[in-house]
Amino acid sequence: MTREVFSNIGLWLLFTLLIGNYVVDLEASHHVYKRLSQTTNTESPSVNQPYRTGFHFQPPKNWMNDPNGPMIYKGIYHLFYQWNPKGAVWGNIVWAHSTSTDLINWEPHPPAIFPSEPFDINGCWSGSVTILPNGKPVILYTGIDPKNQQVQNIAEPKNISDPYLREWTKSTLNPLMAPDAVNGINASSFRDPTTAWLGQDKKWRVIIGSKINRRGLAITYTSKDFLKWEKSPEPLHYDDGSGMWECPDFFPVTRSGSKGVETSSFGEPNEIKHVLKVSLDDTKHDYYTIGTYDRVKDKFVPDSGFKMDGTAPRYDYGKYYASKTFYDSAKSRRILWGWTNESSSVDDDVEKGWSGIQTIPRKIWLDRSGKQLIQWPVREVERLRTKEVKNLRNKVLKSGSRLEVYGVTAAQADVEVLFKVRDLEKADVIDPSWTDPQLICSQMNVSVKSSFGPFGLMVLASKNLEEYTSVYFRIFKARQNSGKFVVVMCSDQSRSSLEEDNDKTTYGAFVDINPYKPIPLRALIDHSVVESFGGKGRACITSRVYPKLAIGKSSHLFAFNYGSQSVDVLNLNAWSMNSAQIS
């Protein structure tokens, strides 16, 4: 059926091309595809869906991976994403499309781009939007050609007066960038173009993720007109040994304040730093480095201490991949989107009929230290807060104690808590060999007592704690007689579900905060996802969990302290969250 439809589309398109159209009119194929995506896999997900989210973005059904081409256009936010119209596993990839006025409630549209031409017949993979100086948005995306080579294509809106940009036209000049014998690009590792930026010479630049042997690199192309692109002799940046760089992202950040800057902005060199983010195919994590962009040499130079490989800091120390930012000109902020895959088995995904969510979009900016990025859920999500619970204020959590937070819908909630510790000189000294926070968290699980920690939240917990996910801190002295401390934040999924088949890896991150001050923790809890923010966005951990007992109204929320020293809860606010309008 699919093949038939595609070959009919192909014939029809060939006809329009033969009669001399320079752009491919996709209107008819659009409608056919819309029908197709509505009729394939017609079995809607079963009614009993305890793991579907209430306020995290997800399509009504089927597989979703990377966020693509996020932007704001005429006051409307757009999110495209990699979607399989035919099932809950990866494949048959198209650019699905939704729009929003607040980044939280979404209206679905038919797929914007789908395989129709030789230059993308085997898939429309990830890419980005660039808003041209005349205000017109254009998409650069990776197409998979008949030889399964990865090539870069352009698509533009059919009608720029439609704020929803519902229809897109592919250029007949596609592919604009392709591997060949001369450029020596690896045809199976050449994908995911970024948002382009304008250089001093008025030429556009874009980078594309790639690899040559074990070298991961960001290949630069330049163009005067956005159509004819020339490969630069040198990549923007590379690292030997890091493997394929998927979904690169490259953007400026201001050195002071949390305002975002437009991708082509440079300002004074002492005002702007640049961020290079890559998604490492080898580890499936998103890493970033902060550095300087040399506009003359077209080179990114990481600041001292940063290396663009698996040792670089991560946006999120849980399940989080293929992220992408955009500049929100309406609110002068840079927004980060990221994909969170399931931790359930493929069989379970197929049975529930869907896979993959997007995390709540986060505002992202450079910390005053210049050494790390800070992320915080967009303020708009707070509009879903309802019924605030304030039953924990200035409470002492004695060693081994737990306090239940009553009156909140614990399966769909937003919780903010401020802890305070005293007598820090009693902290245990960290073993100098403990350099990997994930290892610390998994080896010292929640039942292992230190002086300070574990203390934190137990979320998606069953009444008698047969199931719970714990998000907590431990504080160590950096050395004996040292006034420096190491704060570790953990998200322990090992007891999250009675079901055995899920990936229950424990995650961990170091949090760069001063433990003499109050220690903030926020958790966005949404049925099968827990997004945790330590130190006001200095460390983020997203986890996926599938409790069997702690679902819906049977879900509970606790603050706890299993460390040997008491911990104060200065303040704990919890909100039941309304559901967003999404699909």
Ligand SMILES: OC[C@H]1O[C@@](CO)(OC[C@@]2(O[C@H]3O[C@H](CO)[C@@H](O)[C@H](O)[C@H]3O)O[C@H](CO)[C@@H](O)[C@@H]2O)[C@@H](O)[C@@H]1O
């Ligand atoms: O949808 C294609 C885009 O996704 C990216 C990054 O997520 O590449 C993914 C990749 O496929 C693997 O990842 C899938 C989920 O992302 C997974 O389910 C699949 O089984 C994997 O093969 O696509 C290619 C081809 O399979 C592979 O090399 C990647 O890891 C992004 O780079 C693509 O544009």
